[in-house]
Amino acid sequence: MHKHAMTLISLPESRADAEALDEVDPLARCRAAFALPEGVTYLVGHSLGPATIGAMEAVREASEGAWLNDRVGAWNSADWIQLAERVGGRTAKLVGADASEVVVCDSVSVNLFKLAAAALPLARTRRLVVETDEFPTDQYILEGLSGVADVELIRAEPGQGLAQLNGGVLVKSLVNYRSADVADMVADEAAAQDEGGWIVWDLSHATGVLDVQLAKSHARLAAGCTYKYLNGGPGAPAFLYARGDVAGELSSPLPGWMGHAAPFEFTSDYKPKHGAARFACGTPPILSLAALDGALKVFDDVAMRDVQAKSRSLGQMCLMMAEGMGLDIASPLDPQRRGGHVSLRHPDGYPLVRAMADWGIEADFRTPHTIRLGLSPLFLSYAEIWDAMSELAEIVETRSWDTACYREKAIVT
């Protein structure tokens, strides 16, 4: 095997190479925490992370333990009242932030709305910017905010958001959901700040798979998904980051009681909590939040640089093998410019993904032609990816999807 000099990528050239990498993989021990069946290679961790023992236990404890036994008293006995901030603190460690800078609440959509609205009064110009290949819900949310706040929304061409920022507020994904292209957070933040503009980072496809360093990148505002690489469970509440030195200047447009400094005094006037917690809103969905809390245990004692390095190696291996099959590659070949998944294109993409599932290889499909393979480094091994890609080669070579009825339409999230 050889190492990619620039980026320390481990690229196996045989199954024996892959096995050798697994033997020295510092993350190999994490697999035991996941409740994954034998015979399945799960490449959809970028969409819905799989169940972990920790998440299962935490949900059972919250429902059949605290709720059942303590009823309303569980808000105190299980300290649910602080859970959103506690889980925020666990998440903060994974994105290079302080505990007080992150809170878990609501969905990514709602959190992007809050942050973009809160940034508007601080931006040099009152305008919203989003690129036309941004994740659709981010575009919709800015359209909604644009309407309710009567602010111009600029729909920039892909890659042109910053050029059109002009001191306004840009919502931007660190990792593009389709191609896995990674933005340059340090350069983009510096450029935006230089002209009095603000970026709200959507970290949905980055968190838990890249070594995101919010503080070091001078990022000020971000939100992200917890049900992808953080394995928090279906629709687990999202996180929101507001840097410590700016949080105090920000007002949530959705100042619900859970963001109030003293919610149980029931006063008419709003006094926000310190830090990111001021962006909490209504009562959080505790069972879903508990699952996320339990799922995050697998990240204890894991170094995010190891996570990032392994994901990039796995992705590189996928791309090299996919190239050999003649598949169209829709992700950057440079691992430093790529997130945790790789995208391939094939005119028969959907039936191909269905055929893969019959071989135990679970991937996802995005219209019209994109196959995405998510490389979650905590539960995937090099040998497993080697085998899956070898099988994919056979599927592609034999066009095995032509022999079965795989052509109906799917819904996956």
Added chain:
Amino acid sequence: MHKHAMTLISLPESRADAEALDEVDPLARCRAAFALPEGVTYLVGHSLGPATIGAMEAVREASEGAWLNDRVGAWNSADWIQLAERVGGRTAKLVGADASEVVVCDSVSVNLFKLAAAALPLARTRRLVVETDEFPTDQYILEGLSGVADVELIRAEPGQGLAQLNGGVLVKSLVNYRSADVADMVADEAAAQDEGGWIVWDLSHATGVLDVQLAKSHARLAAGCTYKYLNGGPGAPAFLYARGDVAGELSSPLPGWMGHAAPFEFTSDYKPKHGAARFACGTPPILSLAALDGALKVFDDVAMRDVQAKSRSLGQMCLMMAEGMGLDIASPLDPQRRGGHVSLRHPDGYPLVRAMADWGIEADFRTPHTIRLGLSPLFLSYAEIWDAMSELAEIVETRSWDTACYREKAIVT
């Protein structure tokens, strides 16, 4: 026992009377669905409904069944993708609405924001109104919307919201969270509509305990809590109602992808779903939503008029007995003007509530002096309430809280 002529209230005058009422109670069979321990009289169902067998099973099925076994495929196999609308349909039956008029999503706070923002462009005048004794988060949310949309917010004195509406948008609870006073939905809606104004009803303390008839009351917009009398679990997602004939005119200020007619086509332009479902936003917290779905089973084949009648009888019994103890009554004596809880005031309210807990009677406390007793008719019996109030009489008479250390501060929600 005698019947209150005007309102068909069953008011027992002895424990034998109470037992006789239990014997003919059409809701008595529901108790078996609840996971409540022996020896506890749970009077906090207006804050957090207790766990039910149905909710426990549904959570376990969603987490240890669908998520664990089907992973991302569960969005299809367990039909999670429609769950918010399906649970909305179950909730609709309990508030006199059609299935398509109700969706379950986000929190009450977020849903009130959406509805108030959506009503603004349709209101005759661009103003927001809320009363100063309204549930605080409702006030905070309108303050937030007022800021982001640059709309005047009128803080009306208690009871004066409608008088100050002037064709604007009023957020109003059907049942006051403190006193349990019930507003006159029919009269208020008529008055608001006559002058081109809109009311967004907060049904949090009404749903699941009163026979709310949204269609018959001509109500157009409402949101409400599902973790109180609907027993959906801690922080279970809230519901949102938009009447069928107005939903199409309304635009959500938070148009997330789950409210899009075709979320998986990933287009840049927003096409809202039909009906209330257009107000769905981000990916819903499935485990919490599943718990609610399971909890609602207990309402199958239950007539809401029976629920309302029993709750009023239980409440009347509490108030009559509390009057005999010399307690200060902070709820309407007329059962038709009262929601599902009764509020009492005592200068030693908090230690008194703590002492009650030692007798197995769980109630809640709101600063500075209010003791609230929630009368959830699906799991409480007449005899149980008779016994609890008899014990409360003894606690009050002996001032038993003076003998123990009950004076520390609590947090309950």
